[in-house]
Amino acid sequence: MDTYQHILLALDYSAQGGLLAQRAKDLAEKYQAKLSIVHVLDNIPMPDTGYGTVIPLAQDSGYGLLEAEKTKLMQVGNQLGVAQADRWMIWGSPKQEIVQLAEREQVDLIVVGSHGRHGLSLLLGSTANSVLHYARCDVMAIRLLNA
Numbered sequence: 001m002d003t004y005q006h007i008l009l010a011l012d013y014s015a016q017g018g019l020l021a022q023r024a025k026d027l028a029e030k031y032q033a034k035l036s037i038v039h040v041l042d043n044i045p046m047p048d049t050g051y052g053t054v055i056p057l058a059q060d061s062g063y064g065l066l067e068a069e070k071t072k073l074m075q076v077g078n079q080l081g082v083a084q085a086d087r088w089m090i091w092g093s094p095k096q097e098i099v100q101l102a103e104r105e106q107v108d109l110i111v112v113g114s115h116g117r118h119g120l121s122l123l124l125g126s127t128a129n130s131v132l133h134y135a136r137c138d139v140m141a142i143r144l145l146n147a
């Protein structure tokens with residue numbers, strides 16, 4: 001393979017998310033690849049909505065915390081020009097859901113930040129580290145400086 005066709009950007013909205021998003025956009029343009037984005041909800045309690053773990057973005061849940069998360073994903077999606085169908089919000093464990101989504105959607109490059117909300121004291125954050133170990137495709141960790 002000499003080019004990437006489908007790039008998945010994993011977003012946790014931490015301080016340097018703008019840099020991460022820009023890198024993913026640049027890579028997608030360089031390779032003329034499809035760009036998808038995912039945010040995994042691991043920090044808000046999930047009400048019994050009747051949804052599965054993949055949150056439908058077009059439907060109003062009536063749950064403020066969830067709608068606020070959707071708004072953030074939509075803003076980044078709009079900034080990056082990501083198609084609605086390629087924006088993902090999934091409830092669960094980021095390290096597992098990112099890898100599983102990448103397999104399901106035939107992603108060939110996952111882009112993560114070296115550190116996010118959880119990993120400031122580590123050389124490589126725990127989500128980034130785990131994705132690197134378990135993904136079956138290439139993973140690019142964008143070096144983000146500790147705040």
Ligand code: AMP
Nearest residue numbers: 010011040112113116119125126127128
């Ligand atoms: P961490 O390993 O938690 O410090 O985070 C490193 C990177 O993993 C972040 O910059 C994101 O790219 C990704 N990541 C962490 N948490 C999430 C999440 N909840 N949803 C999507 N991506 C995440």
